[in-house]
Amino acid sequence: MASARLYTVFTMLTAAVVILTTWMFPYERFMIWDQYSSDHQDILNPMVSKLRLIQPPVERCLLNQSLLFDQTTYPTYTEVVVLNRDRLYRQGDVLTVKVVARDKKRRLKTYGGDFFRARLVSSDRSLQASGAGHVTDHCNGNYTVQFQLYWVGNVSIKIQLVHPSEAVKILQSVGHVPNKRGFQCIFGNLETKDHYTQQCFSSNNPSLPPHRKCDFSKPEANGTWICEKPEKLPCSAITKCRWNPDISRVRALVSQEEMKLFQKPYLETELEVNPKQPIRVLETDLPTPEHLPACTGNTRESGASLGHWSGKVWKSAVCNVRVFNKEEIQRCLANKTVYLQGDSTIRQWSEHLQNVVPLYSDNRTTNSPVFRVGNNNQWNTSVRYRFHNVPVQVKAWFNFQDFRYIVDEIDATHGGPNTVIVLSLWAHFTAEPLDVLRSRLYAIRGAIHRLLPRSPGTRVFVRTGTTR
Incomplete structure (x- = not known):
């Protein structure tokens, strides 16, 4: 219990690493990919x-x-x-x-x-x-x-x-130290009912010899996942994985x-x-937001750091942020397929859309924690949510085969003017060295560059880090 409590504290604290290191990162916190260009001047x-x-x-x-x-x-x-x-x-x-x-x-x-x-x-x-x-x-x-x-x-x-x-x-x-979180995966045989719980790693583990290693890494996605090989089962017998705070290395890294x-x-x-x-x-004679030019969606042109919150609405100081009501959201998403991929933040977006549009899920995906599909036949709208691949900091066991890399999902997407892709991944990477998230995003950027030439008009939104 003490180890779990210590790790809970550390997990909350390491979220600050993203904020502390955002200035190092070569990405906007939120950007529309097909509008992004270099060196915009202030409007x-x-x-x-x-x-x-x-x-x-x-x-x-x-x-x-x-x-x-x-x-x-x-x-x-x-x-x-x-x-x-x-x-x-x-x-x-x-x-x-x-x-x-x-x-x-x-x-x-x-x-x-x-x-x-x-x-x-x-x-x-x-x-x-x-x-x-x-x-x-x-x-x-x-x-x-x-x-x-x-x-x-x-x-x-x-x-x-x-x-x-x-x-x-x-x-x-501590942020630079790899493999400080504890992950486990189950390898099982349905016929013999044999199963082994093995420790897994989100970065390469040099101390694990090749013959004791199950390497599920995918270089094309810059994704690493390595598990200790069970004694009597092949690597293909992997079934479920989870995060286990009780086997973390944090206690050894931080003194009392x-x-x-x-x-x-x-x-x-x-x-x-x-x-x-x-x-x-x-009061002064400053113009109201309604008299400002419309925001384009580009973070630099829209002055993402210039403005304030009024209730739950962001009011930019340099452009007029459009606030959509329910009917406008429905019309905007008519005849659209929306892919929401990433962490729990993007899952909350999908749940919000499910209530606003509204969307109806089939029984196959309603209870899935990693994949959901919602459709609205009246507006011909489809919203598809999928969690990003490991590392995933969840205590509950999840089916390993249900996860896919965002790179693979983008490469399999046909795209086009009626396709919208929204990506958000950061929360489950806060305890990883920054290069782990950076390299994952590099691979995703490559997939986006492959998508846009073959499917012009596809709208891709990328969000990294917190926005509020």
């Missing part, structure tokens, strides 16, 4: 010209090479000060906050690397408005946070210490002292803002 429109745009920093601080636990950033004593608090703020202005990191002995930090999450939220709960702040690390314990003021009314500042730099360093170090950095007060702790009172934002 000039009235909203952009009036906003004092914030340019997020490009350079990153080098983390301190040694773990100095007595100098770890302590949230209770870390200062958050609103600069120019008494000035008059209007919609479109930039609000600046200074963060000064201190350790448990109230000493100033002399190096950076802390992971802060900054948000601006509306004090009026009925608006349900929120926006992200841009954090600049000055690499000396000081941080500047800038907030774009997108809406009118009282706003409150929320700054959270997600991880101190020492914890970030541990996450990055290091684990303290992934607990309160160092984990996801809200900082006290000075002064606490909300800031009043007055």
Whole structure:
């Protein structure tokens, strides 16, 4: 139980690796493939010209090479000060906050690397408005946070210490270690009822000799899956697999002292803002989103990082985001075949479409955790969801043969103007070295490049990492 609990904590924490390393990754977080092009310039429109745009920093601080636990950033004593608090703020202005990191002995930090999450939220709960702040690390314990003021009314500042730099360093170090999660597969013979539970690996395991190895890897998909070969059964006898946290290697990688950095007060702790009172934002003559050009869907042209959430709707600062109602969704998907492939995020999308369109599944796929087909005969719409191939971090046993690589699915797709492909995979790769996800996406990119020439007009959407 202790090992399982430890791994549950670590699994939650390693999700931050994707956020911490997104800047290294050569992909947009969400892009429409047939519209993607290089080096788009910012669109000039009235909203952009009036906003004092914030340019997020490009350079990153080098983390301190040694773990100095007595100098770890302590949230209770870390200062958050609103600069120019008494000035008059209007919609479109930039609000600046200074963060000064201190350790448990109230000493100033002399190096950076802390992971802060900054948000601006509306004090009026009925608006349900929120926006992200841009954090600049000055690499000396000081941080500047800038907030774009997108809406009118009282706003409150929320700054959270997600991880101190020492914890970030541990996450990055552990993130490079392959095969730290424990996977198992069952090999069985239906006639003799013999079965063996063998350990499996998501990366190559040099310590496993060739004669003791069942290699299910597929180089064309950059997918690796290797299991210990059972004594009396062939590799083809594999039936089911699962993730088993009880056989993980995390305990051997993180010391008890290091684990303290992934607990309160160092984990996801809200900082006290000075002064606490909300800031009043007055109205100005900025154009409303309805008067902006329509968003094209391209992340750069649509200013994916410029805007805020209003309720459950994203309002871009540079273009008008179209919000579809139920009837418009039905008409948009009429005569379309939609392939949703990836992780549980894309499964939730399929479930939402199932209720909105609505879609009706046959008995063959209704209860399948990895593959579902929903159809609507009235609109001639078909939505097909499939989970990506291993590694899959699920405790329940799943049929190994039910999984297919996204590369194979794309290569088998005819495509065309009435075909839409949406891909999303990241959550089950957060505990893997970054190269595992990167190489998988490289292979998928190759499959997309093979698809588009033979099936022009196919719409391909790729989502990597979180969007909110």
